Amino acid sequence: MTKPKLTQQDFPLSFGAFAPVDYVVVALPDEAATEALMADLDGAGFAPEDIVRHSAADMAQHLKALLPDVSGAAGFGSEAHYMSNYYALAEAGCPWLLVHAPETEQETRVAALARDRGAKVANKYNMLTLEELL
Structure with a gap:
């Protein structure tokens, strides 16, 4: 059974850490870069339901609430480190896209398009790992 895709209201966690499995997280x-990347993704065959958009303020609010309580079991602290970096980028005004890309070819396309638009971060969340794509 296929699990449902994320919506704007979803903020998936694992051990208290942000963990959108099968998604590439892009700051x-x-x-303007966010709008351009969304158009690029549409042109590359990603459907609107494959993309979740978060404003900088929304992302900062979610992360600020989570950071004090993230479990040490969350990737032995690496997820907390990523969340801290994400929080700093969100506080600096970076908008975010979460792009459903469960296949390697999809994540490669997202990373290339994100790089072309000046992305600060593009990380792929797998079941047990997180890959830095930029």
Whole structure:
């Protein structure tokens, strides 16, 4: 059975850490780059339901609430480190896209498009690992 894709209201966690499995998490420099990447993703065959958009303020709010309580079991602290970096980027005004990309070819396309739009971060969340794509 296929699990449902994320929506704007979802903020998936594992051991208290942000963990959107099968998604590439992308931080962009500004709204113009975000709009451009969304158009690029559409042109590359990603459907609107494959993409979840979070404003910088929304992402910062979610992460600020989670950071004090993230479990030490969450990737032996690496997820907490990533969340701290994400929080700093969100506080600096970076908008975010979460792109459903369960297949290697999809994550490669997302990473290439994100790089072209000046992404600050593009990380793929797998079941037990997190891959830095940029």
